[in-house]
Amino acid sequence: MKRIYTHSDVLHCEVIDSVAEEFINMRSIKTGDFDNVAKCKYEVPDYWTIGEVYERLIEDVQPNENVDSIIETLFKVYNSWVSDSIGRFNTDFYYQNRDYIKECFLTNKQIA
Numbered sequence: 001m002k003r004i005y006t007h008s009d010v011l012h013c014e015v016i017d018s019v020a021e022e023f024i025n026m027r028s029i030k031t032g033d034f035d036n037v038a039k040c041k042y043e044v045p046d047y048w049t050i051g052e053v054y055e056r057l058i059e060d061v062q063p064n065e066n067v068d069s070i071i072e073t074l075f076k077v078y079n080s081w082v083s084d085s086i087g088r089f090n091t092d093f094y095y096q097n098r099d100y101i102k103e104c105f106l107t108n109k110q111i112a
Helices: 002-006 016-026 047-061 067-078 081-086 098-107
Strands: none
Touching (some): 002 067, 047 067, 047 081, 081 098
């Protein structure tokens, strides 16, 4: 992850599928059966839109500009219940206000 983040200024110009495939092969990541798209009843947001939601959340909750801190925050966000909620495209969670998503993450609960 640190390598991806450190070289993001160059990698963002590459085709995302080829960059992803390269890192999947490099880390020997096995294919899983996760498929939140097949269950979606509505238009599925593209990965740029969802990536923006994650980017804003990581920026909003990470304590400082240190690369290691950013990577640690990234893992915390992606391993949280908030990430699961963002990935449920049949709900409205992923397009909520960024402050709302941040507060849900920080309080570890969905705010009514």
